[in-house]
Amino acid sequence: MPLRPAGPPPDWILARRRAVGDRIRELRRWRNLTQKRLGDKAGNDRKAMNRIELGHHSPGLDTLIRIADALDVSLAELVRDVGSPLPPE
Numbered sequence: 001m002p003l004r005p006a007g008p009p010p011d012w013i014l015a016r017r018r019a020v021g022d023r024i025r026e027l028r029r030w031r032n033l034t035q036k037r038l039g040d041k042a043g044n045d046r047k048a049m050n051r052i053e054l055g056h057h058s059p060g061l062d063t064l065i066r067i068a069d070a071l072d073v074s075l076a077e078l079v080r081d082v083g084s085p086l087p088p089e
Helices: 011-030 035-042 046-054 061-071 075-079
Strands: none
Touching: 011 046, 011 061, 011 075, 035 046, 035 061, 061 075
16 A cells, blocks of 8 residues: 655645646636536536635546546646646637
């Protein structure tokens, strides 16, 4: 069983988590989806989507794949740095 580091994640990880959440929010709004609708499409509830977008929750890979699919973008597009252009329509 892999060991998890003790204590909270370092600041750079928290910043990256927030950046991914910002990207999800940006893509969700671009697709004209509410957090509830995106959550429904990705198999999460609205509260979970809110925590992910705020960077308060670290979603697993399966969740990120479902969110990317619900947003109709690749996983790479989903985790791209904030400020990158939106994908073509």
